[in-house]
Amino acid sequence: MFFSKNVSQQKKEEVSQSLGTIQVATQVKYLGLPMVITRSKEQVFGYMNDSIRNRMNSSKNKLLSQGGKEVLLKAISMVMPVYTMSGNKLSNKLCKEVTSMFANYWWGEAEGKNKMHWCSWWKLAKEKRVGGLGFKDLQNFNKVLLAKQVWRLISKPNLLVSKVLKAKHFYRDSIFKCKIPKNVS
Incomplete structure (x- = not known):
């Protein structure tokens, strides 16, 4: 307690x-998330930066080809924050920091300095059918995961979680009209 x-x-x-x-x-x-979320989400979710950085900076990953880096970024690093993002809105700053780590890892480094980025991360994040590599845009992905939770609250109002969240955050109005404090997930 x-x-x-x-x-x-x-x-x-x-x-x-x-x-x-x-x-x-x-x-x-x-389950990998802090039990108490304070006002500073950067401080609370800073463990994600460290965890992703440790995975990408492993000595085994230094010698991967571009294909290996793509698999690593998609299968490990971009999946790690999904659980956190499905229930919490991450700050734009945190998303940009993680995206920057992805881009720096993708293009590599030489002698301790990042190599030149030949195109923007946003071009790489496009779908493969339109010329990108299919990496996820973390900010949009975070919004999609949260929208899925909102849909669940609307479509299944009899679930315990729906009742608790309604009673706590939007008991007078609909979820779309309520004013959400900054310190809630």
Whole structure:
């Protein structure tokens, strides 16, 4: 269980003892996501940058061909943030940083400096049938995943999650008319 920082230590212990085996939780992760999301999403989701950077900078990945880099970017690095993005709107800054890492990895580096980018990432992110390589635009992909959640709330209003979110965020109006605070997912 979580307690507000305004709850005294004595009250925390009383509640914990009365509930039995339930433990007080601290800032931990559950299914790879932080259990408490603070106001600074860059700080909370910064682990994504580190995780993606570690995957791409592995010594095994330095010698990959362009085809191998494409597979790595699509299969690993672009799939890693999907779970996070399906329930949270990532900041534009974070999406741009991750996209920049993808582009720098794609074009490579020599002697510690990034090589020249021969075309923009946005051209590479186009579908293959129109001349791109089919990489995902993270900002648009994030919006699509969140829209899928909204559709689920609308089409299945009897689900527990739909009822809880409606009661908390848009109990008076529709989901399209409610004003969402900046610190919610």
